[in-house]
Amino acid sequence: MTADERRAQILAIAAQEFAVGGLHGTSTETIARRAGITQAYVFRLFGSKKALFVQVVRSAFEQLTGAMRDAAGESTGLEALSAMGQTYDSLLTDRTALLLQLQGFAAASEPEVRDAVRESFSGMWHLVADTTGLDPVTVKTFLAFGMLLNNGAALEVREVEEPWARGVRTRIQPGLFTHITTETNR
DSSP: OOOHHHHHHEEEHHHHHHHHHHHHOOOOHHHHHHHHOOOOHHHHHHSSSSHHHHHHHHHHHHHHHHHHHHTTOOHHHHHHHHHHHHHHHHTOOOHHHHHHHHHHTTTSHHHHHHHHHHHHHHHHHHHHHHHHHHHHHOOOOOOHHHHHHHHHHHTTTTGGGGGHHHHHHHHOOOOGGGGOOOOOOO
């Protein structure tokens, strides 16, 4: 295995482990054992467990942000927002990436993690705001719905047949955002 392949393997294993155990509940020993390498090699490649965690959390945010960017393409306004929302729904099946985002928020008491999550969330905000050209209230509403969907995916609400779970699963139609503006929310 080349060094790049080994690094990618470790990142994939670390993503799976951190998604379930978080920063403090995951050991580099477990990651190393699953990769068939020594713990020292993990530290040599990534420096620290926290640095490895930050890297996989950033990657999870970048995956989502990149997919939203690709979905919007050259469109703007509500058309871009709708395209981003449609691709977001398909991304909810990548439970590891969603759990990593949530684990990043959960570990935000650590300054390095908080800074990385802030930067990643800022990137997502700017992508939506800059691509759509919509006002901050609409961007906030869109991202708030996204966070609800993340939590629903983490809770596997698709498997729950109760009114609250069906409510969380309700599709959001593009027209929802037409009335949500800074002017109507003063």
